[in-house]
Amino acid sequence: xxxxxxxxxxxILLFCIGVAGFLCRRNALxxxxxxxxMLNAAxxxxxxxARFQGNPSGSVIAFFVMVVAAAEVAVGLxxxxxxxxxxxxxxxxxxxxxxx
Amino acid sequence: xxxxxxxxxxxxxxxxxxxxxxxxNTLSSAMSLIVSxxxxxxxxxxxxxxxxxxxxxxxxxxxxxxxxxxxxMLLNPSTNRLVKRLSFGGLxxxxxxxxxAVILVLRVVSFNKPEEVAIxxxxxxxxxxxxxxxxxxxxxxxxxxxxxxxxxxxxxVLGRQSLPGGRS
Numbered sequence: 001x002x003x004x005x006x007x008x009x010x011x012i013l014l015f016c017i018g019v020a021g022f023l024c025r026r027n028a029l030x031x032x033x034x035x036x037x038m039l040n041a042a043x044x045x046x047x048x049x050a051r052f053q054g055n056p057s058g059s060v061i062a063f064f065v066m067v068v069a070a071a072e073v074a075v076g077l078x079x080x081x082x083x084x085x086x087x088x089x090x091x092x093x094x095x096x097x098x099x100x
Numbered sequence: 101x102x103x104x105x106x107x108x109x110x111x112x113x114x115x116x117x118x119x120x121x122x123x124x125n126t127l128s129s130a131m132s133l134i135v136s137x138x139x140x141x142x143x144x145x146x147x148x149x150x151x152x153x154x155x156x157x158x159x160x161x162x163x164x165x166x167x168x169x170x171x172x173m174l175l176n177p178s179t180n181r182l183v184k185r186l187s188f189g190g191l192x193x194x195x196x197x198x199x200x201a202v203i204l205v206l207r208v209v210s211f212n213k214p215e216e217v218a219i220x221x222x223x224x225x226x227x228x229x230x231x232x233x234x235x236x237x238x239x240x241x242x243x244x245x246x247x248x249x250x251x252x253x254x255x256x257v258l259g260r261q262s263l264p265g266g267r268s
Contacts, residue, residue: 002106003213007147009205010110014117014140016201021121023193029126029172033133036164037117040140043152051147051224054217059152059229060237066159067244071251073164077171078258084175 007048015041028080028090032073039069106146113139130168134161149224 018037025031043062050058084090116136120129137160144153222228233241 002103002146005208005211005213006106006110007143008208008211010113010143012201012204012208013114014136016197016204017114017117017121019200020194020197023196024190025121027126029168029175030120030129033120033129033168036133036160037120037136040137043156044140044143047144047147047149047152051149051219052217054219054223056224056228056232057236059149059224060232062149062152063155063229063233064237064240064244066155067248070159070164071247073167074251074255075258077167078255081171081174082258090175 004048004052008045011041011044011048014038014044026091026093028083028092028095031092032076032080035072036069039065102146106143109139109142109146111139112136113143126172127169130165130172133168134165137161137165147224148219151224151226151229 015038018034018041021034021037022031025034043065046058046062046065048058050056050062080090083095087094089095113136116132116134116139119132120136123129123132137156141153141156141160144150144156
């Protein structure tokens with residue numbers, strides 16, 4: 001039978017793949033996708049704990065996480081389009097104007 | 101049977117995620133992200149949360165990924181330059197994340213495995229989630245709608261052709 005640990009391990013691996021992508025890739029679009037992966041890993045953990053405690057509140061929290069992800073992507077991609085207009089690149093190494 | 105589907109969906113999810121991170125082409129990354137999110141939605145179904153699984157498919161595949169692919173097509177950034185070799189920072193990133201994975205997995209494996217609690221047939225349905233959403237979580241729900249409004253306004257302001265008082 002599938003236990004809590006199985007699902008949590010999938011969630012952990014998904015999260016860590018997201019972290020690796022965020023730290024390795026320099027394309028801002030891929031960075032956003034890595035953030036989506038991490039948010040999904042968190043969602044999976046929420047739903048897993050909800051299932052194994054018989055508490056449906058986890059579904060509601062996962063729903064909120066999805067809404068926050070949607071808002072983040074909308075604003076983030078709008079900013080990215082503006083950055084591309086100004087600098088014609090989405091490489092985060094080249095968007096370092098405010099670096100000290 | 102359930103175990104088989106669990107491994108199948110986990111494989112879909114994780115291989116999609118690896119492709120998102122590893123593929124040099126941004127558009128292929130986006131396609132792999134769709135595959136990965138679909139796998140997560142299937143896992144939600146296995147976890148008796150059909151409402152969240154449906155929302156996952158609708159919101160991510162229907163809204164977020166369309167936005168992503170639209171922006172990728174608009175910018176077409178993959179043709180700008182070849183993918184650079186993995187830098188020292190990237191190697192460090194992989195090391196840090198695998199270290200994190202090892203620590204977390206070792207911690208989780210030492211849990212005593214709780215049994216699945218018996219759930220009613222109504223569990224995770226639209227009815228139950230909706231009742232929770234409009235009673236216990238009413239205030240967060242309203243705050244969420246406010247957040248979406250702010251995000252829409254922000255996206256519209258950022259997306260305008262000319263910024264007021266600034267350069268065009």
